Amino acid sequence: MTAHGEDVRDGDGRAESDSPSEPASSPETIEVPAARERARAIPEAAVARLAVYLRVLSGLRDQDVTTVSSDELATAAGVNSAKLRKDLSYIGSYGTRGVGYEVAVLIGQIERTLGLTRKHSVAVVGIGNLGHALANYGGFPSRGFPVAALFDLDPDLVDVPVGGIPVSHIDDIVEVCREREITIGVIATPAQGAQEVCDRLVAGGVTCILNFAPVVLQVPEDVEVRKVDLAVEMQILSFHVARRQQEAGVAGESEVDGADIGPPGTGVRVPDEFDSVNGMVERL
Template sequence: MTSHGDDVQGGEDRSGTGDRAAAKESPDVEVPAARERARAIPEAAVARLAVYLRVLSGFDEESVTTVSSEELAAAAGVNSAKLRKDLSYIGSYGTRGVGYEVSVLIGQIERTLGLTRKHSVAVVGIGNLGHALANYGGFPSRGFPVSALFDLDPDLDGVPVGGIPVRHVDDIVEVCQEREVTIGVIATPAQGAQEVCDRLVAGGVSCILNFAPVVLQVPDDVEVRKVDLAVEMQILSFHVARRQQDAATANGADLGPLDGAGPVPAEMDSVNGMVVRP
């Protein structure tokens, strides 16, 4: 792809060549300065970095070697100023007249997101959702292989799903320790989620993706991401109602305070993700 102008802040060529050279020599060793930058990255920017990585991977598959900030921002659905700010957190500023080197930027983002490390995923709850997650090919292709499956139903014990035999939840601690599971996915009903979470933590799992409609209690050193589809639907409902309100106002009508939208959930601004009920 061609570059469409200034991809450098302040008109300087600040390409982060020191970090880049060290990364090329030893991709699994983080540069100290890069580690410090990673700690300072806002969570919203981390989410956007994951989007940039997906877009860049697509460019790489198409043999695109360089991309401008405008092109990358448009493909990622953000403005170019925000993209340049996000990439500055990882020490990448691009080169004037050239833009960003796709392969180098992919490497920088992967290191920042911890994707150069080995991950192992366990899914607990092999209902419809858990079954779909276990068979999802996007996990291993992006560095998150599913290595363990668990369910409470004894009839599922030993049954292969996605090529992996299901184990009973009683085996969570032992299996997670044995297979060095780093990420646990909870796809159980609400009433069993906390117990499952406790077992995962006891098995050494430090990051949990929670699809159960419940807030989990975990130690401070365990990260939990909650996925709530119902909340996302309510947020979309709010936006639909707001557009209807705007259209009615433009036509001289007044529908009142977002009539038909229903109550806007208090957690709308704080929840990032969705929850799918098993």
């Protein structure tokens, strides 16, 4: 079944339109014929959940599970069934009534949507404690993101292998990134050097950057940047702890505004779409 005018059903064979709480998909998602256009119509929050579904499905495949129902997949991914069915409607649903989704088929569809069928190579810049850990993280290559280049300023680190890859000097970022066809750059440097590193990565042809430095990077419009600020994540977690204590009637040292996460008067708020905070390991 596809989203091209045919009957779109969920993993249990139910038509998406049968769900009173969730529409099958947005009109533009159904009307566009090309998979590329359909992917562009997927909301960013749904893209993040697709990555979670893929992780769950990959685990099921490793356990030799061949089919999974929408309820089972939703529970394992931590979402409700209606949200899962709508997310999968963006890419087309492949389910059979009474059987569910074929795990292998759904994995392939999500991988194509997320661009995981293409070749990716990762460069990590800044081989301190965080960069060293990222360079050695086995989850990258196992999920299709092999680390192909490492960079640092420290002359004592240059040419020293980390995770089997010799560290190069940051002066060589442009040349090495072009030679090794780096598609994703990871910045794990202090804030003061992050923009220069970013500029070098972009000059080397890198169009996707994962930024761990506590700074907002300035990039061209065709460069995608994802920022991971661990301090902000901790502050958001603190907000949720304080809110739960308040709801339970536990008195803290100070009152916490149910919507504010920063010091009084800062106006720092949790985005409406923020449902939960994934752990750092789960993000990677």
